Amino acid sequence: MQQLTGLDASFLYLETPNSPMHISGLYIYTQETAPGGKVRFKQIIDSIASRIQRLPTLSRRLKTVPMGLDHPYWVDDGNFDPEFHIRHVALPAPGDWRQLCILISRIHARPLDRARPLWEIYVIEGLDRVEGYPKGSFAIYSKMHHAAVDGASGMEVTAAIHDLEPDAKPEIDTEVRHGEAEPSTLSLLVRAQKNTLRQPLRFISVARNTVPGFAKLFMQLRRGELERVGTVPRTRFNDAVSAHRVFTAVSLPLDEIKAIKNAVEGATVNDVAITIVGGALRRYLDAHGELPTESLVAMAPINVRDSREKGTGGNVVSAMSVQVRSDVADDRERLVQVHEGTRSAKAYANAVGAKTMTDYSQFIPSTLTAQAARLASRWHLVNQISPMYNCVITNVPGPQVPLYLAGARMLSNFGAGPAADGVALFHVITSYCGEFSVSATCCREIMDDPGFYRECLQESFDALKAATLGSAKKRAPRKKKVAAKKRTVQPKRRAASRPSTARG
Numbered sequence: 001m002q003q004l005t006g007l008d009a010s011f012l013y014l015e016t017p018n019s020p021m022h023i024s025g026l027y028i029y030t031q032e033t034a035p036g037g038k039v040r041f042k043q044i045i046d047s048i049a050s051r052i053q054r055l056p057t058l059s060r061r062l063k064t065v066p067m068g069l070d071h072p073y074w075v076d077d078g079n080f081d082p083e084f085h086i087r088h089v090a091l092p093a094p095g096d097w098r099q100l101c102i103l104i105s106r107i108h109a110r111p112l113d114r115a116r117p118l119w120e121i122y123v124i125e126g127l128d129r130v131e132g133y134p135k136g137s138f139a140i141y142s143k144m145h146h147a148a149v150d151g152a153s154g155m156e157v158t159a160a161i162h163d164l165e166p167d168a169k170p171e172i173d174t175e176v177r178h179g180e181a182e183p184s185t186l187s188l189l190v191r192a193q194k195n196t197l198r199q200p201l202r203f204i205s206v207a208r209n210t211v212p213g214f215a216k217l218f219m220q221l222r223r224g225e226l227e228r229v230g231t232v233p234r235t236r237f238n239d240a241v242s243a244h245r246v247f248t249a250v251s252l253p254l255d256e257i258k259a260i261k262n263a264v265e266g267a268t269v270n271d272v273a274i275t276i277v278g279g280a281l282r283r284y285l286d287a288h289g290e291l292p293t294e295s296l297v298a299m300a301p302i303n304v305r306d307s308r309e310k311g312t313g314g315n316v317v318s319a320m321s322v323q324v325r326s327d328v329a330d331d332r333e334r335l336v337q338v339h340e341g342t343r344s345a346k347a348y349a350n351a352v353g354a355k356t357m358t359d360y361s362q363f364i365p366s367t368l369t370a371q372a373a374r375l376a377s378r379w380h381l382v383n384q385i386s387p388m389y390n391c392v393i394t395n396v397p398g399p400q401v402p403l404y405l406a407g408a409r410m411l412s413n414f415g416a417g418p419a420a421d422g423v424a425l426f427h428v429i430t431s432y433c434g435e436f437s438v439s440a441t442c443c444r445e446i447m448d449d450p451g452f453y454r455e456c457l458q459e460s461f462d463a464l465k466a467a468t469l470g471s472a473k474k475r476a477p478r479k480k481k482v483a484a485k486k487r488t489v490q491p492k493r494r495a496a497s498r499p500s501t502a503r504g
Contacts, residue, residue: 001063001073001074001075001076001180001183002060002073002074003070003071003072003073003074003191004071004072004073004074004147005071006071008071008147008148009071009072009147011145011146011147012062012072012145012147014420015111016421017111017243018240018241018242018243018421019241019418019419019420019421020108020109020110020111020112020418021145021146021147021418021420022108022111022112022118022143022144022145022146022418023143023144023146023149023150023151023154023415023416023417023418023428024104024108024141024142024143024144024415024416024417025140025141025142025154025158025413025414025415025416026104026139026140026141026249026412026413026414026415026416026439027139027140027141027142027158027405027410027412027413027414028127028130028133028137028138028139028410028411028412029137029138029139029140029405029408029409029410029411030133030134030136030137030408030409030411031136031137031138031407031408032134032136032409033166033404033407033408033409034166034406034407034408035166035167035407039138039405039406039407039408041088041123043406043407044086044123044140044405044406045082045083045086046406047161047405047406048082048086048121048161048405049082049086051160051161052082052161055157055160056074056076057144057148057149057153057157058117058119058144058148058157059076059077059080059117060074060075060076060077060117060148061074061075061077061114061115061116061117061118062074062075062114062118062147063075063182063183063188065188065189065191065192066185066188066189069189069192069196070188070191070192070195070196073183073188075180075182075183076180077116077117080116080117084116085116085117085119085120085121086120086121086122086123087120087121087122087123088122088123088125089103089122089123089124089125090124090125090126091103091124091125091126091127092126093126093128094128094129095126095127095128095129095130096129096130096131097130097131098451100124100127100130100139101246101247101248101249101450103124104141104247104416105244105245105246105247105444106245107122107141107143108143108245108247108416108441109243109244109245112143112145118144118145118147118148119142119143119144119145119148120142120143121140121141121142121143122140122141122142122143123138123139123140124138124139124140124141125138126138127139132251133411133412137411138408140405142157142158144157146418150301151301151394151396151415151428152396154396155396155397155398158398158403158413159399159403161405162403162404162405162410163403163404163405164401164402164403164404165404166404166407166408166409167407168404229297229321229322229323229341229345230294230295230323231294232294232296232297232386232387232388232389232390233292233293233294233295233296233387233390234292234386234387235285235290235292235296235387235390236285236288236290236424236446236447237390237391237423237424237425237442237446238382238383238387238390238422238423238424239382239383239421239422239424239443239446240380240382240383240421240422241419241420241421241424241443241445241446242443242444242445244443244444244445245419245441245442245443245444246441246442246443246444246447246448246450247416247439247440247441247450248439248440248450248451248453248454249414249437249438249439249440249454250437250438250454250457250458250461251412251435251436251437252435252436252437252438252461253434253435253436254431254434254435254436255434256465256469257269257272257273257436259468259469260272260335260464260465260468260469263332263468263469264332264335264336264339264468266339266343267335267336267339268339268342269395269431269436270300270342270395270429271335271338271339271342272335272464273393273395273429273436273438274298274300274322274324274338274342274393275324275325275331275334275335275338275460275464276438276457276460276461276464277298277324277391277393277427277438277457277460278295278296278324278325278326278328278334278338278460279326279331279334279456279459279460279461279463279464280453280456280457280459280460281296281324281326281390281391281456282326282327282329282460283456283459283460284452284453284456285326287452287456291326292326292327293327294327295323295324295325295326295327295328296323296324296326296390296391297321297322297323297324297388297389297390298321298322298323298324298389298390298391298392298393298427299319299320299321299388299389299391299392299393299423300319300320300321300322300342300345300392300393300394300395301319301392301394302319302320320342320345320346321345321388321389322338322341322342322345322393323337323338323341324338324390324391324393325337325338325341330467331460331463331464331466331467331468332464332467332468334464335464335468380421382421382422385422387422387423388422388423389422389423390423390425391423391424391425391426391427392417392423392425392426392427393427393429394415394417394426394427394428394429395429395430396415396428396429396430397430397431398413398430398431398432398433399432399433400431400432400433400434401433402433403432403433410432410433412432412435412437413430413431413432413435413437414428414430414437414439415428415429415430415437415439416428416439416441417441418441419441419442419443424442424443424446424447425440425441425442425446425447426440426441426442427439427440428441438457440453440454440457
């Protein structure tokens with residue numbers, strides 16, 4: 001039995017009916033490399049289940065402490081039923097990208113069952129008309145609760161359930177595992193009381209290690225050596241979210257992303273990703289008549305996991321605030337300013353210490369946090385406070401070698417994250433085998449035209465490539481056929497509607 005850290009548990013406390021807190025991966029495969037050119041659902045179940053049995057992250061379920069007096073525990077579930085967690089669906093004809101995105105949006109909107117290990121996998125057949133992929137391709141869509149994994153540990157799980165060769169034989173695990181004994185209510189209450197008594201000593205220890213960092217940060221800010229991110233403008237993405245989602249993504253050549261990076265001294269691949277998102281947001285909001293004069297600000301998680309914590313699951317992350325420079329029209333200049341901003345943001349984060357966020361998260365009050373999240377969602381209190389961020393941009397690098405599942409070769413790798421009140425837009429940046437992907441998840445009532453946002457992402461990349469490499473003709477952003485109404489700072493809620501033809 002292992003207790004969740006404060007940071008891991010916070011994703012349980014912050015979860016509401018309108019904001020499930022899981023992260024997801026979408027992987028597309030071709031069957032051409034499989035023996036006989038065909039993969040059966042039973043083969044996929046056997047292949048995945050034989051590996052997951054040995055992954056503690058996915059074989060544990062939650063055990064809550066009575067009255068929420070302490071953070072929950074993970075309890076080993078023993079031999080679980082893989083056919084509950086691994087499900088089989090198919091796209092209707094014709095099976096194109098738009099239909100796939102609509103299906104992913106619907107599955108992503110459903111919360112996970114907390115009575116079971118917190119993950120699900122969907123095998124999706126019928127991808128016969130998805131542009132760029134051979135007929136007969138299929139997809140795997142995985143959902144794992146953010147309390148169990150972060151982006152880096154989620155990628156470790158992805159690597160664990162795949163092979164490096166198409167003809168690799170999975171090791172069928174026939175060992176019978178017995179789950180841990182259910183802890184009694186009394187034992188949990190005793191543990192909670194002991195932890196409560198230890199909290200003051202723990203807080204003193206953490207404060208002793210971090211106060212010097214805060215003092216150093218204060219002095220650097222006073223001397224002008226560091227700069228805070230300025231005012232965060234309120235946009236449509238800072239509204240309360242509904243229970244419905246949209247998903248879209250673009251795939252870009254990784255070698256061109258690296259060439260763009262090299263065109264600006266000191267720039268990184270992450271800087272290029274932020275610049276592309278900044279350009280897309282500029283185009284999208286401008287088309288809706290909502291572009292603020294100040295730059296939008298993104299929250300960028302930072303992986304602070306060291307070698308000793310590899311394979312442990314959970315969340316070992318910090319975060320920094322970065323301006324996406326949506327206020328800069330020139331694409332090359334936007335990249336230059338994004339690079340300067342991320343360099344300052346990293347220095348700001350390092351001044352205190354990379355793991356300060358995880359250290360102080362141990363003192364999150366469980367009951368109070370959960371109740372506050374529910375009340376804030378119910379009363380739309382997010383509209384009464386100044387926004388901290390406009391969106392999330394997380395970069396999760398993937399392997400640059402081909403991966404195989406039951407002999408089928410993975411062709412693409414995308415990601416999806418939680419849309420929450422006040423931060424309704426979540427970007428996942430992934431890379432795999434020469435492909436660079438930018439995925440976006442949002443509330444359906446806030447972004448009812450994800451297909452247009454996908455065009456904005458592509459146009460932003462094309463324009464940045466032209467501005468830095470000069471190898472492509474700069475393309476003007478497409479005008480929407482119907483002029484969108486300008487949203488107010490506190491927009492009225494719209495009734496949920498079915499996906500339109502403009503959806504991604």
